[in-house]
Amino acid sequence: xxxxxxxxxxxxxxxxxxxxxxxxxxxxxxxxxxxxxxxxxxxxxxxxxxxxxxxxxxxxxxxxxxxxxxxxxxxxxxxxxxxxxxxxxxxxxxxxxxxxxxxxxxxxxxxxxxxxxxxxxxxxxxxxxxxxxxxxxxxxxxxxxxxxxxxxxxxxxxxxxxxxxxxxxxxxxxxxxxxxxxxxxxxxxxxxxxxxxxxxxxxxxxxxxxxxxxxxxxxxxxxxxxxxxxxxxxxxxxxxxxxxxxxxxxxxxxxxxxxxxxxxxxxxxxxxxxxxxxxxxxxxxxxxxxxxxxxxxxxxxxxxxxxxxxxxxxxxxxxxxxxxxxxxxxxxxxxxxxxxxxxxxxxxxxxxxxxxxxxxxxxxxxxxxxxxxxxxxxxxxxxxxxxxxxxxxxxxxxxxxxxxxxxxxxxxxxxxxxxxxxxxxxxxxxxxxxxxxxxxxxxxxxxxxxxxxxxxxxxxxxxxxxxxxxxxxxxxxxxxxxxxxxxxxxxxxxxxxxxxxxxxxxxxxxxxxxxxxxxxxxxxxxxxxxxxxxxxxxxxxxxxxxxxxxxxxxxxxxxxxxxxxx
Amino acid sequence: xxxxxxxxxxxxxxxxxxxxxxxxxxxxxxxxxxxxxxxxxxxxxxxxxxxxxxxxxxxxxxxxxxxxxxxxxxxxxxxxxxxxxxxxxxxxxxxxxxxxxxxxxxxxxxxxxxxxxxxxxxxxxxxxxxxxxxxxxxxxxxxxxxxxxxxxxxxxxxxxxxxxxxxxxxxxxxxxxxxxxxxxxxxxxxxxxxxxxxxxxxxxxxxxxxxxxxxxxxxxxxxxxxxxxxxxxxxxxxxxxxxxxxxxxxxxxxxxxxxxxxxxxxxxxxxxxxxxxxxxxxxxxxx
Numbered sequence: 001x002x003x004x005x006x007x008x009x010x011x012x013x014x015x016x017x018x019x020x021x022x023x024x025x026x027x028x029x030x031x032x033x034x035x036x037x038x039x040x041x042x043x044x045x046x047x048x049x050x051x052x053x054x055x056x057x058x059x060x061x062x063x064x065x066x067x068x069x070x071x072x073x074x075x076x077x078x079x080x081x082x083x084x085x086x087x088x089x090x091x092x093x094x095x096x097x098x099x100x101x102x103x104x105x106x107x108x109x110x111x112x113x114x115x116x117x118x119x120x121x122x123x124x125x126x127x128x129x130x131x132x133x134x135x136x137x138x139x140x141x142x143x144x145x146x147x148x149x150x151x152x153x154x155x156x157x158x159x160x161x162x163x164x165x166x167x168x169x170x171x172x173x174x175x176x177x178x179x180x181x182x183x184x185x186x187x188x189x190x191x192x193x194x195x196x197x198x199x200x201x202x203x204x205x206x207x208x209x210x211x212x213x214x215x216x217x218x219x220x221x222x223x224x225x226x227x228x229x230x231x232x233x234x235x236x237x238x239x240x241x242x243x244x245x246x247x248x249x250x251x252x253x254x255x256x257x258x259x260x261x262x263x264x265x266x267x268x269x270x271x272x273x274x275x276x277x278x279x280x281x282x283x284x285x286x287x288x289x290x291x292x293x294x295x296x297x298x299x300x301x302x303x304x305x306x307x308x309x310x311x312x313x314x315x316x317x318x319x320x321x322x323x324x325x326x327x328x329x330x331x332x333x334x335x336x337x338x339x340x341x342x343x344x345x346x347x348x349x350x351x352x353x354x355x356x357x358x359x360x361x362x363x364x365x366x367x368x369x370x371x372x373x374x375x376x377x378x379x380x381x382x383x384x385x386x387x388x389x390x391x392x393x394x395x396x397x398x399x400x401x402x403x404x405x406x407x408x409x410x411x412x413x414x415x416x417x418x419x420x421x422x423x424x425x426x427x428x429x430x431x432x433x434x435x436x437x438x439x440x441x442x443x444x445x446x447x448x449x450x451x452x453x454x455x456x457x458x459x460x461x462x463x464x465x466x467x468x469x470x471x472x473x474x475x476x477x478x479x480x481x482x483x484x485x486x487x488x489x490x491x492x493x494x495x496x497x498x499x500x501x502x503x504x505x506x507x508x509x510x511x512x513x514x515x516x517x518x519x520x521x522x523x524x525x526x527x528x529x530x531x532x533x534x535x536x537x538x539x540x541x542x543x544x545x546x547x548x549x550x551x552x553x554x555x556x557x558x559x560x561x562x563x564x565x566x
Numbered sequence: 567x568x569x570x571x572x573x574x575x576x577x578x579x580x581x582x583x584x585x586x587x588x589x590x591x592x593x594x595x596x597x598x599x600x601x602x603x604x605x606x607x608x609x610x611x612x613x614x615x616x617x618x619x620x621x622x623x624x625x626x627x628x629x630x631x632x633x634x635x636x637x638x639x640x641x642x643x644x645x646x647x648x649x650x651x652x653x654x655x656x657x658x659x660x661x662x663x664x665x666x667x668x669x670x671x672x673x674x675x676x677x678x679x680x681x682x683x684x685x686x687x688x689x690x691x692x693x694x695x696x697x698x699x700x701x702x703x704x705x706x707x708x709x710x711x712x713x714x715x716x717x718x719x720x721x722x723x724x725x726x727x728x729x730x731x732x733x734x735x736x737x738x739x740x741x742x743x744x745x746x747x748x749x750x751x752x753x754x755x756x757x758x759x760x761x762x763x764x765x766x767x768x769x770x771x772x773x774x775x776x777x778x779x780x781x782x783x784x785x786x787x788x789x790x791x792x793x794x795x796x797x798x799x800x801x802x803x804x805x806x807x808x809x810x811x812x813x814x815x816x817x818x819x820x821x822x823x824x825x826x827x828x829x830x831x832x833x834x835x836x837x838x839x840x841x842x843x844x845x846x847x848x849x850x851x852x853x
Binding site for chain 1: 611624626627628629630631632633635636643646647648731732733734735736737738739740741742743744745746747759761763774776778783784786
């Protein structure tokens with residue numbers, strides 16, 4: 001009896017241990033996507049074409065290359081060329097190391113590979129793209145999990161890439177289990193099931209499938225059903241809160257009054273081209289390879305004159321290595337991998353009518369072929385300078401610039417976190433016919449959630465952020481803005497947690513989904529330059545901030561009031 | 567729990583857990599295939615460490631953008647796992663104004679090709695190991711270099727190799743049509759197009775060449791590759807078309823490969839038989 005009881009106990013413990021092992025494996029990340037474009041809750045330093053995300057140190061450019069005349073209700077289409085300095089995504093890859101065997105079998109390392117993102121770097125804003133992620137792709141076929149592991153069934157995730165480079169994740173409203181936002185349902189209604197000894201996708205839903213965002217953008221996605229088994233050709237519609245909708249596989253943008261503009265990918269002058277056209281037939285055309293150095297943008301001018309922009313592209317070589325694994329006893333250098341080359345914009349010539357004006361762009365990596373193969377670049381391939389048509393120049397430095405040679409070893413997550421540390425703007429100050437060269441410098445520091453921006457006049461803006469949100473900002477005059485966030489959890493929102501090592505957050509946390517600023521406090525210093533300590537009161541219980549006067553705004557009830565504290 | 571039981575319990579628990587761990591590894595090992603080779607380097611940022619890199623023997627999805635996973639699915643799984651790495655085909659190579667030649671080709675990822683061309687009693691063997699091209703007797707003439715460039719660099723396998731090698735890539739867009747977009751009842755193919763700064767090594771010098779790879783938006787298979795070359799000071803527009811994709815042992819194989827220069831057909835390779843086998847270290851690609 002004793003023996004049997006012991007065995008029973010051991011069996012339970014062993015099963016429990018195995019379950020823990022399986023759960024731990026399942027909870028490991030499937031890769032990270034840095035926040036690009038504009039995200040709700042983040043904080044930005046804005047100018048005409050350049051934006052710096054003070055939450056993650058991201059440089060964003062949005063260069064307007066042409067705009068169609070306004071149509072009905074002022075609705076119009078515009079073509080922008082976007083740049084985002086978060087060049088890479090990470091993807092998890094299970095790797096068999098045959099050089100190190102364990103019990104006769106290769107050691108399996110979970111590598112985090114950096115892959116150049118289609119939304120990072122330069123791209124034209126030419127519509128929306130539906131993406132379907134399959135988490136089974138992180139495994140080589142020979143070591144992929146087998147049924148009944150939940151990943152084999154719940155493995156699909158839907159995202160949509162926006163023209164500005166931001167990518168938004170969508171949750172299916174299907175009434176079945178969601179595991180870390182991975183579902184068993186494909187957007188075309190197919191379901192993954194275990195049949196006849198293996199997992200396969202079979203037709204299931206015959207109605208339209210509905211998805212929704214949970215990042216505060218409040219966008220709905222509806223994917224129509226069709227008769228074939230190819231999800232890529234199923235029509236879908238994005239519905240925005242302001243009544244705008246996107247149809248025709250992400251190419252047609254319609255306002256709430258039914259006016260639309262449409263992107264279409266065609267052939268023009270014997271070259272591939274993307275055309276933006278409104279309902280009156282007015283169009284802007286990107287002619288890819290329209291000249292030997294790059295693309296020609298055709299924009300209609302006065303009396304139908306063809307105004308052309310020339311966008312020059314080139315390749316730069318990064319050739320830097322990074323560790324894909326944080327700690328592994330078999331690989332002290334962390335199973336390294338190497339980054340290759342990037343395609344970048346080197347110059348934009350504005351229409352000839354401007355008199356030969358141009359933008360020129362520099363990078364922290366050498367042009368392809370300009371240095372011997374495999375020489376590591378100065379930086380990790382980011383934009384390092386812009387010379388504007390007026391001759392003004394902005395120069396950018398990044399945290400990991402110039403760190404080459406022995407001893408400079410980096411992990412994948414450090415590359416993802418690489419951020420701007422300094423911007424220097426040099427220009428000619430024009431005054432009464434005289435010009436004086438001026439140089440202004442901004443310094444950006446981001447460390448452990450606390451970031452600061454030092455302006456050219458010495459003023460410092462300090463912020464407390466996490467990967468998604470800004471909580472506290474202290475302005476150069478000492479005023480402090482504090483935000484209290486709340487969640488707007490959608491009905492029946494259910495997903496198991498998925499902590500992201502890179503962001504340090506769990507995007508599926510019910511206390512975080514559809515986050516919005518519930519309350520914002522602005523504290524202003526008194527004439528003496530100090531905030532006196534306030535005692536008592538409910539507000540003090542929420543805030544540790546000391547102030548004499550606070551402005552209290554209830555944003556989402558529309559009430560705005562201010563009160564003076566004792 | 568009595569004292570005696572406790573004395574037995576903890577060592578037994580330790581032994582059981584160790585046993586369980588061993589069993590888990592042994593069991594998981596049965597699912598694993600033969601040895602694969604991948605890159606190992608030091609992460610120190612210096613040129614000598616970088617130069618040691620080897621080419622990946624298989625396509626790893628960790629290097630692919632999410633969209634390209636679906637194109638890789640359409641092709642089959644032979645680029646990802648051991649068992650069917652080697653593609654052997656026999657066919658006919660027809661050139662304008664020339665007698666057709668019987669061709670035997672053996673290829674493996676990445677960029678390896680052995681081509682045997684039989685014209686009457688004469689056989690010509692060309693081997694390309696991904697870095698160097700070699701031929702018995704005479705060096706390659708221009709037409710043979712073009713043939714190697716089309717068969718190696720114009721293939722779907724090579725496209726995925728460019729992604730493993732981290733070559734500069736731009737996704738131009740999806741569902742490109744081949745007309746001006748004015749026709750409402752267009753019935754031609756739609757393409758997803760990638761622009762790649764490729765490195766071509768068919769001659770002594772490595773040459774950068776900007777190429778467009780057209781994947782059919784419906785089938786997700788590679789159908790066209792276009793680029794420009796300069797010959798005798800003149801720019802020539804090259805187009806390579808891959809067609810008649812058929813499934814062979816669970817893998818897609820293009821049965822017709824044609825090269826056009828300035829719109830004129832230069833040659834067409836029509837494949838009769840195709841067979842897939844495991845990778846072999848028999849040196850056929852080094853002549």
